[in-house]
Amino acid sequence: MNESTPPATDLQVDFPFDYAAFACGDRRVGRLPDEALGARIAVIGAGGSGLTAAYELMRAGCRPVLYEAEDSADGPGGRRLGGRMDSRRLDEADSAVVELGCMRFPDSAALVRQYARTFGVRLVPFRDNYAPGVTPVTVLDVDGRQYPAQQITDLYTLHDGFRAAHTRWQDALIRIGLFQLQRDVAARDLGAVRRRWRDLTARFEQWSFYRFLRDAEGAGLSHEQARLLGTAGVGPVAWDCFFDLSILEIWRMLLCTEGGTQMYAPQGISRLAEGFWAHRTTTPQGHPCSLEALHHGILRPAVRALDVAADAAEGVVVHGEDGSSERFAAAVFTPQLRLLETDVELRAADGGTPALGPRMLRAVRRLHYFQSAKTALVTGQPFWEGTSLDGVTLTDRLPRASYTLDYGPAPGPQGRRAVLDLSFTWAQDAMKIAPRTLEERVALFVRDLAAIHPEGASALRSHAATGQAVTVSWEDRKNFQGLCRFSWPGDHPYQRDLFCHFMKDFTGTPAVPGEPPNALFLAGDDTSWSPGWLDHALASGLNAAWGVLHQLGARSEPGNPGPGDVWNDAHYCPITVP
Numbered sequence: 001m002n003e004s005t006p007p008a009t010d011l012q013v014d015f016p017f018d019y020a021a022f023a024c025g026d027r028r029v030g031r032l033p034d035e036a037l038g039a040r041i042a043v044i045g046a047g048g049s050g051l052t053a054a055y056e057l058m059r060a061g062c063r064p065v066l067y068e069a070e071d072s073a074d075g076p077g078g079r080r081l082g083g084r085m086d087s088r089r090l091d092e093a094d095s096a097v098v099e100l101g102c103m104r105f106p107d108s109a110a111l112v113r114q115y116a117r118t119f120g121v122r123l124v125p126f127r128d129n130y131a132p133g134v135t136p137v138t139v140l141d142v143d144g145r146q147y148p149a150q151q152i153t154d155l156y157t158l159h160d161g162f163r164a165a166h167t168r169w170q171d172a173l174i175r176i177g178l179f180q181l182q183r184d185v186a187a188r189d190l191g192a193v194r195r196r197w198r199d200l201t202a203r204f205e206q207w208s209f210y211r212f213l214r215d216a217e218g219a220g221l222s223h224e225q226a227r228l229l230g231t232a233g234v235g236p237v238a239w240d241c242f243f244d245l246s247i248l249e250i251w252r253m254l255l256c257t258e259g260g261t262q263m264y265a266p267q268g269i270s271r272l273a274e275g276f277w278a279h280r281t282t283t284p285q286g287h288p289c290s291l292e293a294l295h296h297g298i299l300r301p302a303v304r305a306l307d308v309a310a311d312a313a314e315g316v317v318v319h320g321e322d323g324s325s326e327r328f329a330a331a332v333f334t335p336q337l338r339l340l341e342t343d344v345e346l347r348a349a350d351g352g353t354p355a356l357g358p359r360m361l362r363a364v365r366r367l368h369y370f371q372s373a374k375t376a377l378v379t380g381q382p383f384w385e386g387t388s389l390d391g392v393t394l395t396d397r398l399p400r401a402s403y404t405l406d407y408g409p410a411p412g413p414q415g416r417r418a419v420l421d422l423s424f425t426w427a428q429d430a431m432k433i434a435p436r437t438l439e440e441r442v443a444l445f446v447r448d449l450a451a452i453h454p455e456g457a458s459a460l461r462s463h464a465a466t467g468q469a470v471t472v473s474w475e476d477r478k479n480f481q482g483l484c485r486f487s488w489p490g491d492h493p494y495q496r497d498l499f500c501h502f503m504k505d506f507t508g509t510p511a512v513p514g515e516p517p518n519a520l521f522l523a524g525d526d527t528s529w530s531p532g533w534l535d536h537a538l539a540s541g542l543n544a545a546w547g548v549l550h551q552l553g554a555r556s557e558p559g560n561p562g563p564g565d566v567w568n569d570a571h572y573c574p575i576t577v578p
Contacts, residue, residue, distance in 0.1 A: 008108035008260030009185040012536060013197045013252070014529040014574050015499065016190055017563045019539040020110035027560050028284065029056045029542060030549035037061040037284070039552055042318045042326075044303050044344075045069075045334035047083020048102075048534050049524040051276035052115075052541030053332045053548075054291055060549055061284045063294060065328065067320065069302035069335070069343075069479045077298030081277055083335075084483065084525070085534070087268030090378055090468055093412025096405075096419050097268040098376045100472045101483065102534050103424070104128060104236065104262040109535035111542075112272070113263075119275025121265055127403055128236055128262040129392040139388050141395035141452045142231045148388060155232060162232065165225035169234060172212070172219040173254075176200060182255060190571035198575050201248060205577050206489045209250045210243035218247075231396045236262055237532075239400070241427040246487045252530040266407055269534075300324075305345040306331060308355035312504075312519040312551055317349065330551060332544045334524035337364045337498070338481055357514035360501060360522075363494035367526060369482025373430035375422045375441045375471040379463045382406045382418040387456035389420075389449065397448040398432060399423035422449065422469075426483075434473050442469045484525050484532040496574045498527045499540075502547035506564055521547045 011018060023029060032039070039062050043054040046068040054064035072080030080086075084101035104126040105112055116123055127135045130152040140147040140155060147158040156163035173179060177196050184192040204212065212218035213226040221229065230240025235254050242250065265271055280290045300320060307317035308331075316331035333340070340346050341364070346355045356364070384390045384404050393402040403421040410417050422445035425433075433441050446464045450457035474483040487495055501522045503511035510517070523544035528536035546562040556562050566572045 005259040006182040009255045010108045010110045012529045020114050028060050030060045030554035032061045032554045036552040039329040042328040042331040046081050048537040049541035050334040052538045053545045055276045056545045067300040067303045079299035082270045082273035085269045085273045087270035093415035095407040095410040095417045096378050102269045104264050106257045106260045108256045108260045111538050112535045121271045123263045126262040126264040135391045137391040139393045165229045169219045205492045207247045209245050212247040246489045249487045307347050307349040308518050308520045309349040310353035315519050330519040330548045332521045337526045363497040367485045369485050371430040371475040372483035373473045374424045377420045377467045377469045379418045379467040380416045383459045389453040389456040399445045400425045400429050438471050492577050502543040
């Protein structure tokens with residue numbers, strides 16, 4: 001971090017509520033009246049948002065019931081916990097873990113770090129690009145030439161033109177006030193946060209990342225400079241494959257990452273999901289409880305239909321794929337919302353009022369999911385040590401981004417400790433290899449990485465032949481259809497409506513015009529302001545939990561207002577674009 005870069009922000013600028021403080025320590029997210037204690041709440045989806053909602057609803061005195069569509073032979077009831085927290089240890093003797101989904105998160109993710117401490121999940125710095133002191137080297141490979149760097153500014157003297165491209169980008173961020181916005185968040189000056197973000201949203205909401213790079217009112221780069229910066233990256237994932245995204249989406253990502261450190265869980269991020277499931281906490285009456293005990297160790301199966309009554313007091317009937325049908329006081333739906341168009345039938349219980357209003361349906365139908373593919377090689381030892389492969393490779397070739405990870409001594413004989421992410425790609429880069437088999441993918445990535453790192457080529461080919469590889473294309477996974485959604489220019493109204501759904505009509509009028517005041521609450525990554533980041537998915541679960549509790553007549557704990565309690569405060573209520 002240079003002197004002009006403030007620390008990464010720990011609040012979402014669109015709704016700067018402190019979720020970590022809200023759920024900190026012994027605090028509960030609501031106080032139910034006695035007659036509502038034990039209310040049964042269906043939580044569909046056992047990913048980060050669903051687990052957070054279920055865990056906090058249980059701590060507040062409800063009885064959550066979790067449904068999950070993903071299979072796992074060793075999961076509870078044959079179902080998999082975690083959603084995009086998908087860690088794979090290929091053998092019990094290995095220390096090595098392949099992260100198929102959530103690979104890293106910024107140290108500004110206060111909510112993730114807080115739950116990790118509660119559940120005893122260890123977090124350490126991740127070998128991210130241009131991370132001095134953590135990553136031995138980041139090799140930028142562009143147009144067939146290699147540029148090794150410790151930090152991104154090292155490229156200034158290595159590549160003609162990079163200094164101008166990067167400094168113009170940085171100067172543009174300073175000029176529009178993005179770094180000052182970070183300082184305002186750090187100072188908890190919410191008035192200044194709102195003013196700056198409102199002005200940026202109004203001015204740039206219709207701009208793409210690429211337009212901001214090229215336009216004279218943005219960074220003013222040439223096409224060649226934008227292309228170069230799009231290969232080198234301006235953050236952990238802001239590459240040229242994201243050029244079509246809304247510039248607001250890029251800024252949200254930069255706000256929570258620039259000036260910070262990326263983290264990962266050496267035992268696998270799935271340990272966080274297991275923590276939500278197994279951690280023993282207490283009810284409001286002080287009785288010990290855990291989600292695992294409430295469910296007798298078994299997750300419910302996939303949901304096929306929801307009958308939603310117009311009157312919230314009549315709740316929601318959940319129909320499972322096993323033929324079961326049960327009525328619940330409320331339901332929290334957390335999977336990719338596109339499943340409401342393809343896999344889960346949403347029905348009006350009385351045949352009258354639709355479960356979602358027309359504006360909300362429009363927002364759901366306009367979601368944009370991004371393809372994402374990863375291929376990883378697990379080997380006995382970190383064979384790349386001492387070569388230019390030891391760190392991160394960013395390239396305009398097929399792999400696009402590769403990472404090396406050493407998980408330390410393996411627990412068993414013949415166990416493996418090393419993971420080489422041969423490729424991590426998005427959008428069209430992921431589509432290039434979508435129809436390829438695992439063996440074909442490995443061969444293609446090894447071919448390109450060997451050309452980039454000739455001194456490590458022989459060892460790379462040898463370990464690729466003897467190691468074990470695993471791959472994923474998230475767009476092909478039925479229950480995901482992409483790793484996460486991202487916003488395009490003009491999507492802010494949809495994003496606002498999705499986020500606001502948990503508020504229903506609790507302020508006297510619907511937060512989303514035309515939205516019925518029923519007992520269905522949408523949550524999950526799709527409803528967050530900055531998708532793809534675990535912290536914001538967990539926060540969406542807290543939003544839904546607050547909404548459910550409020551519907552059941554709960555009050556806030558003294559001195560601990562929830563996200564809905566501050567809704568009418570001008571510093572919080574999400575911005576409406578004219």
